[in-house]
Amino acid sequence: MAAGANKVLVAQGGGPTAVINQSLAGVVLEARRHLGIERVYGARHGVRGIINEDFVDLTAETSHNLELIAGTPSSALGSTRDKPDIAYCQQIFKVLQAHDIGYFFYIGGNDSSDTVRIVSEQARAANYPLRCVHIPKTIDNDLVGNDHTPGFPSAARFVAQAFAGANLDNASLPGIYLAVVMGRHAGFLTAASALGKKFPDDGPHLIYLPERVFSLDKFLADVKATYERYGRCVIAVSEGIHDASGEPIAAQLAKDLERDAHGNVQLSGSGALADLLCEEIKTKLKIKRVRGDTFGYVQRSFVGCVSDVDQREAREVGEKAVQYAMWGDASGRTSGSVAIKRTGFYSVDYELLPLDAVAGKTRTMEDAFISESGTDVTDAFRMYLRPLLGSGMPEAFRLRPAPVAKVLGK
Amino acid sequence: MAAGANKVLVAQGGGPTAVINQSLAGVVLEARRHLGIERVYGARHGVRGIINEDFVDLTAETSHNLELIAGTPSSALGSTRDKPDIAYCQQIFKVLQAHDIGYFFYIGGNDSSDTVRIVSEQARAANYPLRCVHIPKTIDNDLVGNDHTPGFPSAARFVAQAFAGANLDNASLPGIYLAVVMGRHAGFLTAASALGKKFPDDGPHLIYLPERVFSLDKFLADVKATYERYGRCVIAVSEGIHDASGEPIAAQLAKDLERDAHGNVQLSGSGALADLLCEEIKTKLKIKRVRGDTFGYVQRSFVGCVSDVDQREAREVGEKAVQYAMWGDASGRTSGSVAIKRTGFYSVDYELLPLDAVAGKTRTMEDAFISESGTDVTDAFRMYLRPLLGSGMPEAFRLRPAPVAKVLGK
Structure with a gap:
């Protein structure tokens, strides 16, 4: 020295x-x-x-x-x-x-x-x-x-736990639930939502990452198909989703709709993207119960x-x-x-x-971590992320109900 | 039987x-x-x-x-x-x-x-x-x-922990942070944000409840005064805040601004109120770093x-x-x-x-729980809520720093 x-x-x-x-x-x-x-x-x-x-x-x-x-x-x-x-x-x-x-x-x-x-x-x-x-x-x-x-593992744990809960909430009161997750260029945190799944029909059913080009038509078709299959749909969306030209979807939707409450689109600290996507689902798919959250600062700062x-x-x-x-x-x-x-x-x-x-370089999600559909993760990603989430991850349980024969009906 | x-x-x-x-x-x-x-x-x-x-x-x-x-x-x-x-x-x-x-x-x-x-x-x-x-x-x-x-104590715990974290985040990167909490008629859950405070200058610095009439001018003056005092401001807002006539503030702001991205104002499952209040702070108070979250469904369903x-x-x-x-x-x-x-x-x-x-009756917050300013809770409320939050509440700690004399400066 x-x-x-x-x-x-x-x-x-x-x-x-x-x-x-x-x-x-x-x-x-x-x-x-x-x-x-x-x-x-x-x-x-x-x-x-x-x-x-x-x-x-x-x-x-x-x-x-x-x-x-x-x-x-x-x-x-x-x-x-x-x-x-x-x-x-x-x-x-x-x-x-x-x-x-x-x-x-x-x-x-x-x-x-x-x-x-x-x-x-x-x-x-x-x-x-x-x-x-x-x-x-x-x-x-x-x-x-x-x-x-x-820092990533704890934020990922928050996102996984939040989606595990959102999935239960959505199963209880069925409809569409969509939440926007941080990560402008890299989809890791949004993908972590997949670790909230346990049972085969659990959400998130659809995951949209910035590593893949977002198409609104494809999105609406995905949501429709999932809703028809399960009677509900839980969706994780990265704040950084963009079209083929790289334009953020939030900006594009705000423009398409000639609406400007969110004028100068700010991805973080604003509920614009979630609200605009919900609006699309409501108007185009005619689904009544559509709810959107934006996890915001809680996902990086939550104490506990x-x-x-x-x-x-x-x-x-x-x-x-x-x-x-x-x-x-x-x-x-x-x-x-x-x-x-x-x-x-x-x-x-x-x-x-x-x-x-x-210095100054940006990593994004490996192709091996993203399913071919582009709206899910692979087992390789689950293997990658699970150990990082640590011990004591809460787990959800279900009734295994025996149906009771109807007396009055049918 | x-x-x-x-x-x-x-x-x-x-x-x-x-x-x-x-x-x-x-x-x-x-x-x-x-x-x-x-x-x-x-x-x-x-x-x-x-x-x-x-x-x-x-x-x-x-x-x-x-x-x-x-x-x-x-x-x-x-x-x-x-x-x-x-x-x-x-x-x-x-x-x-x-x-x-x-x-x-x-x-x-x-x-x-x-x-x-x-x-x-x-x-x-x-x-x-x-x-x-x-x-x-x-x-x-x-x-x-x-x-x-x-159900209330666990949701209150989420809100308290979320604000404890948001306060730390805001202290780290100073500015305005505002989060909208559920509870259309009763402010209990919004008031729970106060239990996230530990040190005397911790946020939330301002709490807006549906039990008190909301005035936008008063709100902006409160925020300005707090920002001048602490160099930052953390705000808890109930989704149910309304003016003297009972009209929801979200609806009023959307109208005032002649903006309709949130058209038919829906209080839950939308980031409208947070975004609109942030917009007011940015434009009227000329404060640059203003962030708004809407806790949404996470606050009632978060697993863990x-x-x-x-x-x-x-x-x-x-x-x-x-x-x-x-x-x-x-x-x-x-x-x-x-x-x-x-x-x-x-x-x-x-x-x-x-x-x-x-049956069919609605309780709201007792006056004894709300400070005279209308933007804080009383010790009676802290006494009421603290035992409900349960054991193991996370606690925040701070450096107690000894300043170092400048060599180059001043």
Whole structure:
């Protein structure tokens, strides 16, 4: 370790998850046990906190409270939506230098990994001894080179449990139920709805992913066929569904209908897509009971729905990040992006990928995970996702009823 | 017991809850241990299943599976939205007679209790020995004569946990967050959002209930003041908010804005109200980050968020219903509506109310539960609700950060 640059800085970027504080606790607790480390700082609200020198000293925070915070969803340091360009990164680097930061850990998704990459390159060019590690986090599960990303399993568990419940509700009061799930480019989270199914006629009966082109006519035909078969239909829709030209369906529907209550279509934090699709079903298929939900922010922030597997992995990627930075990986690399590597059913190991192997790239669902119909997942996806959801998944049970002969009727 | 009329019929009506199957299991398991009972039937999809003679024989269902179903949310027998009138009730009575039903248990809310009342009167008029017990259930908590209703505590727990998470998310990425909660006439479920607060500056900062007249100008002023004070604002809004004339705000906003994507305003199963209120905040207050969710069906059906207190009470109201019908209450009454009576902090007992004391009446929030500002709850409400939420409520924790002196800045 270079003399002087003996401080650690950790920050959190992008959308919060249920386990991002596990990674924070992993970094802080692990960094504090290394003798060469003088201080462990946290930046408030991600990169914005760095350029504003808005730091807090985590050296004296109790281990006990850090453990409690680890179990609390959302970003305890605060987050930001800022996407730094080169000049912004130069600012970051200047601040890191001024505070004798020798180790920079940034917990985030695609954009965050790119920030880490640029800052790392600037440090190298300036011959400043900075070790930079990106710690993965995103409910979208869209980082390349990762088996999966911390945060996704807990959000997936929420979606699976929500659909398990919605299916029961819909079976009780039959009709159409449709819910819109987050994930603009990657359908993993929407696909997780399939893990809410148990009995063969359970919903979701139809799943629409951004990896496949959405056709409104095909959608209405699918819904009609399912409704005729089961007398009801439960549908999972990604917020990112789009037509062949890439135009979001929400925008297209709003236009087609010459309606503008949702004017400037915003995919998240709005019920527009669900409402517009429900409207199509009601008018075109003449089905009366049609209900639409938009899971919204609850799916990433709900307190009390977390995968224990996700928790422990999120903790470990934080710890491993510090260990890689201190000791290097097998090849001696001390900067990079920590990734989860699946080794068994179910076991994992961790590795440090080069930053440019991850930064700014977007993973989408493999074809092998999507059924030929395009509206369901495969067993390969179930095998992939089930272990991530963790222990104690609630299960639904049914009456196995013996019908009673009619006395008055027929 | 009259000879012949020795069968039990149980049915479930209205919107499902997380614990309505506890009451079902309570009825079936208790009824089966009474020697005089020949059969225990269930009607599929509530009163509709009765007039269609769509019965299943629950006598042979295993106790083990009934226990598992008790832990499964939503109505295992299926439900209905039918609201029987006198003629419909006559149909019901005719079917009960034809099947030698001597005991009729209907698990439901306001409308269901009124159905039980009418059927009971018809039996008495016909001199047919029918004992009718209404078993309370509603997430809205709007039955009179009840301390609270089974189903409400679990839905309240969902809402409290959802707001605890939304508050953390909003603190991480500051802005405005607004979520619409079910409950058209009674604000109990919306008010439950207050139980998601822990630290003094936690949200929800503002709570809008149907028990108070909603003014858009006042709302915008409240939001502005909160945003200026905390740099963020979390808001809970009942789907039932209305102006002084009683007109729903959703309808009014849609009209004001001359926008009709939500045309025929439907309060549940639509994101209209949240989106319209967000639009008002964005345009009138010029705040950029404004997000709206509508909790929708998830709040009543989510698998995996249930109050253990709610579970045991829902089970007991089912058991007690059968015991009252078999043995009568202290006054000898064998028909009525089971109610939960609070006796301590926290303990309960049960009583059998006359059907006409409950049927068709709507309870709303007591004034003592609503703060003078009209946008918060009182400690009396916290005392009322907290024990109902049950054990193991997740808790949020925070960093207690020591600021670091700036090196470059200022």
